[in-house]
Amino acid sequence: MQIERQRTQSRPDVLHVSEAYGGGVQTAISRYIENSPGFRHELVVRMRQAHDVGELPDVEITRLEGSMAKFISSARRVIREKQPKVVHLHSSFAGALRVFSFPGVKVVYTPHSYSFLRGDISPLVRAGYLGTEYLLSRGPHTIAAISPHEAATAARLVSGRAAVTYLPNVAGETSLSVPTCEKQKSARTRVVTVGRISAQKDPSFLARVVERVEDPSVEWTWIGDGEASLKQELIDAGVSVTGWLSNGEALARMAEADLYFHPARWEGAPMTLLEAVSLGTPVLTRKIATLDGLGFASAGCGAEDAARSVLRFAHDADYRASVQRTAARSLDIHSSSVQGRALTHLYLVSPEEAA
Template sequence: MRVLHVTEALGGGVQSAIANYIDHLPEIEHAVYSRARDGQSTYSWSGPVAHERYEGGLAGFFVRLVRKVQQERPDIVHLHSSFAGAARAVLPPGTAVVYSPHCYATERRDLGAMRRAGFAAIEWLLARRTRAVVAVSPREAELSRRLSARVPVVVALNPAPFAAPAARAPAADPAEVVMVGRISPQKDPGLFAAVAASTRDAPWRYVWIGDGDPDARRELLRAGVEVTGWTPPDKAAQRVAGARLYLHSAAWEGGPLSTIEAATLSTPVLSRDIPSMRSLGYELAGERPAQLAGAIARFFSEPAYAAHVAQRTTAVAVASSPSAMTAAVRDAYGKAFAIGLARVPS
């Protein structure tokens, strides 16, 4: 089977997810067609993979994709992210499309209700040109089934693209509370900054591993947060492994890989209360700065609560196993391919 992975924004968790599929399904011939996000390169392919990078706008990206599918005729076209998912409107009829939204646009909280409803209508229409959905959280699977009851949906929790360490990494001194990701509205750096500012005198410090919007970056710095800038994956993992706590401040998510990586590194995760993180099983700390700050203070002052947070985090890491992910993705590809065979006239 030949699978073409397509994303208009290669980087971050999307790139790591594709790398996971390539690594764990070696019986499949994988190829990648992408546009890149500057500074967000994560884990690269473990072996030789045909990878075409497109430089240019989204319209040209889609035109080239259609031509590529017509010429190469892959068995499966796996679209990653909601923008890449829009290609379902232009791909040749009969294309075996597997779709991974990596967070539906309807989850965004920086958009008004009317725009979210518009995105929902577009997704509903495009679901008719989808043969299977690979969701990255139970929440994403639930939204997918609402869009179409006839499209098979599997949940493939992405494991960290590295093995769990044999021993706990040395803890940073003073203790660090970290967040990993692009400084953008989705990750809500303003909330992280507000939490840091409200506990500025506490005996722990806050670190944001990543970069992005300059104004939001300055807000983090004013709150006393260290901002590392874009950091190579191995260095970022070392920093997370040495942290006492990972605080996930995002306003919306699909199924973030950064928190899975923290869990694999044995760094407890506290999360803002949003639907996807609730569905994944993380310990939730509320939505407002005071609630998150209170949960962090409780984590550092109550050993029983700290142990509870660690246990919840470990459970998520265990559920995000390579074998479970591989079985789910293989199932989705098999179903999408079988639907195509069933439509071929005898």
């Protein structure tokens, strides 16, 4: 166990706990800290080095290593030693800490997309995840959901001892730090996707969309890396795969693109979509239930529908402007001020009031 930075007080206001600190979760936690400056935050994390976005908040960090069982045991001990006013658990495995009692500590849990919604596991495993979430949702705590769909799902799980609130994700200042310039007019339409090449992001779906578009004026780029066989599917379909880039490089490539297309099979509230629209890049998403209510334009359910939507975006100026307006409106939902108010309410409400 490694602790960074000296303690300045004996009891933090908010202790964030994450067993998979990287990617969107890492970015989301940074925004929570940034948008609730009146609280003193600390972190207890197990790093995912391959998904490190290179952004560490200026707070005390306790790094844990080893197996999941060791993480749970060590994190439980740290919570009891530090006695934070609020412990904010991020993602499913950290959420397992809800099985323990932490007297005098308000427990907040953000799933960042429930594990039982995954499409790459068997129905039996999904049922196991669902049953576990149902049992862990019985006790007194608050579920801070990152999307309307996640909030509705949580509401069906909790008992009268738990509460559900909506905590929208925001892009923050990271994307705003990218130099802005007017996109160069071109006969080509540059389409970008960002993320790990994995079953969740469904690169196979994107490959089918590309094959159906059959328009050489549309350029496709995937920023990221991952499973070799899925990566090869993208390459074979004509998608340029950049591999992992630094966060700044990825944001710059997103800013240069004409369109962000999101092919995922399941999601929470992806930070990359918010970053894209904050950079002025419109977004089209595959129509999936978990993205409903987030304010992004839908490209339809199937590959044929998505291909037609991309082609229409490339060649129909009115439709392109409509997608752009929809993207801009989504920023009103996912603003720092809205998140700041939600966090203030979340972290100030006592465990008794939340139950």
